[in-house]
Amino acid sequence: MTVSPRACARLSLLALALLAAGCTTTPRGPVTLNLVAINDFHGNLEPSKYTYTSAATGKSETLRAGGIEALSGALAAWRKEDKDLLFIGAGDLIGASPALSSMWADEPSIEAMNLLGLRLSSVGNHEFDQGRKELLRQQAGGCDSPRPGKACRLSPDYRGARFTYLAANVLDSATGKPFMPAYRVESVKGVKVGVAGAVLQGTASVAVASAIAGLDFIDEAEAINKTLPQMRADGAKVFIALIHEGGRTDESPDQPGCKGLTGGVVDIVKKLDPAIRLVITGHSHQGYLCTVDGRIVTQADAAGHLLSRIALKVDAASGAIADIDVKNVVMDPAKFPADPQVAAYLAGVKERSRAALARPLGKLGTATVARKANEAGEAPLGNLIADAVLAATRAQGAQIGFMNNGGIRKDLETSDAALTTNFGHAQAVLPFGNTLVVLDLTGAQLRRLLEQQWQRPSASGATILQVSQGLTYTWDEQRPVGQRVVPGSLKFNGAPVDDAKTYRVVANNFLAEGGDNFPEFAKGTNRVDTQIVDLDALSDYIAKNPGAGGAQAGLAPAARIGKVSASK
Structure with missing residues (x-):
């Protein structure tokens, strides 16, 4: 069979195309x-x-x-x-x-x-x-x-x-x-x-x-x-x-x-x-x-x-x-x-969310309740949240509330000149949806728990827990790790904490399971997960306590946690 030059050219182009299709360059x-x-x-x-x-x-x-x-x-x-x-x-x-x-x-x-x-x-x-x-x-x-x-x-x-x-x-x-x-x-x-x-x-x-x-x-x-x-x-x-x-x-x-x-x-x-x-x-x-x-x-x-x-x-x-x-x-x-x-x-998304986020909760005592801590490690917003989780669980026998700094994601802000805050602001502060767990710790366990604030992995610094009103102590960074809480300073409602006595405490489920390198929480007994969400506790506290977060609520610097300065 004789193939014309034009047909031959077409076949050659087809062969090249097939070859190219089978190769990646x-x-x-x-x-x-x-x-x-x-x-x-x-x-x-x-x-x-x-x-x-x-x-x-x-x-x-x-x-x-x-x-x-x-x-x-x-x-x-x-x-x-x-x-x-x-x-x-x-x-x-x-x-x-x-x-x-x-x-x-x-x-x-x-x-x-x-x-x-x-x-x-x-x-x-x-x-x-x-x-x-x-x-x-x-x-x-x-x-x-x-x-x-x-x-x-x-x-x-x-x-x-x-x-x-x-x-x-x-x-x-x-x-x-x-x-x-x-x-x-x-x-x-x-x-x-x-x-x-x-x-x-x-x-x-x-x-x-x-x-x-x-x-x-x-x-x-x-x-x-x-x-x-x-x-x-x-x-x-x-x-x-x-x-x-x-x-x-x-x-x-x-x-x-x-x-x-x-x-x-x-x-x-x-x-x-x-x-x-x-x-x-x-x-x-x-x-x-x-x-x-x-x-x-x-x-x-x-x-x-x-x-x-x-x-x-x-x-x-x-x-x-x-x-x-x-x-x-x-x-x-x-x-x-x-x-x-x-x-x-x-x-x-904003339109679908608008009504829920704008729901007013109550009036704060200041335009912004800050999460930034003072030198001792105490923050106005941390105090407010610790008080709120305690208030929400008093019916379950809670006496002392704790909050971890890492769980506080934003400052708590107001929505208007009247110092009203809303659900959107509160949710930005506590976005995890953690539940509150009530458990028993002895006074000795409370001391060990507080010492764990400085017993951290080498890559991280101290993590100071936020505490509810009534618990007070002083710490000294010049003292050895494991002994930084100043002897005699740890008190509950003004009385020295008794190592042998049992105290009922509340914390979010993350902390209660020993999270954030606080294993002492996980050793607590008589544990009850109340199923109360931390955000709900904060929202309810704000609604029931006008002026929350202000100085009148007992949030003066170092009101709960004290630190011995290095110069002393």
């Missing part, structure tokens, strides 16, 4: 991979106050930053520069959230991240706030939730996260395997990027024990290092770690190459496989762009105040990283106009 030479990272968003759909010191000017700046509208505007602008931009997270996207998100089981925040195009995130400790089952529901969707009064109330067909949570170091106790994916490989501009995620190994100390039952938290670096052979087998050439553990530095959040990072993440980074050159962190709620052991270690503050913008210059063939350029960019709503779709979504 890998770019040669250097290529720039653009990443954007977020951490500790905590459901902050709207902007909030942010204060930082600029590296460029050396001046302190304060503004309202973050919120999904500003985030959407920044991401849209940067995607115009690079459509292949990869948006990733380092945990605590949800949990400890303002009412606008938490009243709907944080589904609005998951959907916001979907709209923003998030691809991956490590889990954070707050992803476990409502337990393993709820975390898996938030990932996969559906309405089978331990919070039936909140889940699927905003939308009846909640479909879950379109991004993937990663948890390399969280193992199912029964199988010994990660209960969520350990890593994921993304193809960016023809380069396969392996991303592994982990949460702090000490999650058990900052989570409700019942919420993480059946899970083991292993060494972060060890777990991430184990994923590298698997990621390489999947074709990855560039490797990134997302770790929900952080550190602290005095350097500015936009200062590149900082050298002064301290804290739990530093030792983790030093143990990571040398192939991991970029580590994106969270948990400590601080912005930094640091170098540790030759690696870039970043964090973008919290609440969406910053986004970390990262450019990796990579040899496409080998995966060798020639350069990593990092910037922390302040999410100023004035500079990043909202994407219309995201703005419309936020407006819809």
Whole structure:
């Protein structure tokens, strides 16, 4: 058979097309991979106050930053520069959230991240706030939730996260395997990027024990290092770690190459496989762009105040990283106009939430009841909450109330010139929905409990419990750890606490289970979970006590906790 030249040409073109269809081309030479990272968003759909010191000017700046509208505007602008931009997270996207998100089981925040195009995130400790089952529901969707009064109330067909949570170091106790994916490989501009995620190994100390039952938290670096052979087998050439553990530095959040990072993440980074050159962190709620052991270690503050913008210059063939350029960019709503779709979504959530959030509770004694503690560790808002949980459980015999600082997420603010506060403000203070547990401790146990305020993991400082009116003591930082409560100073209603006597105390279920490194609570006897929610206790107390939070309520500095100054 004779084939014409024109037919031959057509066959040749067809063969080339078929060959091309069966092949994927890998770019040669250097290529720039653009990443954007977020951490500790905590459901902050709207902007909030942010204060930082600029590296460029050396001046302190304060503004309202973050919120999904500003985030959407920044991401849209940067995607115009690079459509292949990869948006990733380092945990605590949800949990400890303002009412606008938490009243709907944080589904609005998951959907916001979907709209923003998030691809991956490590889990954070707050992803476990409502337990393993709820975390898996938030990932996969559906309405089978331990919070039936909140889940699927905003939308009846909640479909879950379109991004993937990663948890390399969280193992199912029964199988010994990660209960969520350990890593994921993304193809960016023809380069396969392996991303592994982990949460702090000490999650058990900052989570409700019942919420993480059946899970083991292993060494972060060890777990991430184990994923590298698997990621390489999947074709990855560039490797990134997302770790929900952080550190602290005095350097500015936009200062590149900082050298002064301290804290739990530093030792983790030093143990990571040398192939991991970029580590994106969270948990400590601080912005930094640091170098540790030759690696870039970043964090973008919290609440969406910053986004970390990262450019990796990579040899496409080998995966060798020639350069990593990092910037922390302040999410100023004035500079990043909202994407219309995201703005419309936020407006819809706010309209659905408006009536519930605006419900008035009562009149405060001051425009803002602050959570910031004095030198002794006592805070006006901490006192108010401790008094409120005690008042709510006196019928169950409670005599002393306790509150942990970490559970107080915002100052308590007023809604108007009349000093009225509303449900939205109160819920922002206590967003976890913890219940109040009443239990017995002896006087000796009370002393041990208070000493545990300074018996902390090496990476953290003292945590001073907030106490209800009637319990007083003085501590001395010059005394040895374990003996810092000044002898004779611990009193209840003016009388010395008797080591042999039993006292009925109340705390939220997180503390009552020994959370926040207070194991003495877990040893309490005659335990009763009252099922009273801490937020309800606070709301009821405000309603019944006009002027709550003011000096007239007994909240003068050092009224309950005293500290011996170092000069004495």
